[in-house]
Amino acid sequence: MRVTVFGATGGIGRLVVQQLLDQGHHVTALTRTAGKLNLTHPHLDLITGQLSDRTAVQQAVAGADAVISALGPSLRRSTTGTQLTDGTRTIVEAMDQAKVTRFIGLATPSLADPRDKPHWKHKVLPVMAKLAFPNALAELTGMTRAVTGSDLDYTIARITNPTDKPATGRIRSGFLGHDQVGSAMSRADIAAFLVSQLTDTRYQRAMPAISN
Template structure:
């Protein structure tokens, strides 16, 4: 499968790229700084550009079967602006222009899915995130709404506490108030879940919570 990855030089994005390569996919990655791409591979094409560059984003998604976004906002309290939200809008517009329908990305349980039932995380997490990371929460809301309101065939995995522990292969997924899903999860397992959504139809147009 041909897959375009955004956020390919980040902690989760690098693992997504490696997982895709291990499974034999053809990958295009849009990056600002090609030197940060830690590997070379005949199945990996690097496009240099920023999310604000519509032409570069369109080149990256042209001819692809699916997009995996490992983008996320900065957790620095000093960060301002809507760069990730704006970039996600650009990705969505480019996907529409190039007739690419499948989007797989990340968010947080601070945002609810219609299939959730009432849960303490709905009360606690948005308040905590709003106090500690107000701009990051606003960005996560903006980028999520850009996708869920787009008409694309999306799956957005909600994560709480990514860790650098080794992959376990044990992945819980589901909806708050319905399923027994925890908080912590290794980034390697997050990457595995994202890649698995290329062929797993269970969470089409949904935002499952995932954990180890």
């Protein structure tokens, strides 16, 4: 399968790229700086460009069977702007033009899925995030709406507490107030879940919460 990865140089994105290559997929990754991914592979194509560069984004998406976005906002309070929201809109537009329909990405349980039942995370997490990381929450909200408001066949995995612990292979997924999903999850297992959604149809046009 040909998969385009955005956010490929981040903690989760690097693992997504490596797992895709290990499974025999062909990967195209958009990176802001040439060489930052520091990975070479015969099935890896790197395109240098910003999310704001529509031509680069279109080039990255062209010919893909699916797109995996490991993009996430900065947690620095000094960060401002809507670069990721705008960039996600550009990705959605490029996918529409290229007739690529499968999108797999990340968000937070601060944002609800219609399948959720009432849960403490719906009350606590948005308040905490708005106080501690207001721009990050705004970006995640904008990114998510750009995708869910489109016609894409999306799966957006909601994560709470990513860690650098080794992969466990134990992944819980589901909807708040309905399924037993915790908070902490290793980045390696998050990456594994994202890659698994290339062939898993349970969460089409849904935002499952995931944990270890």
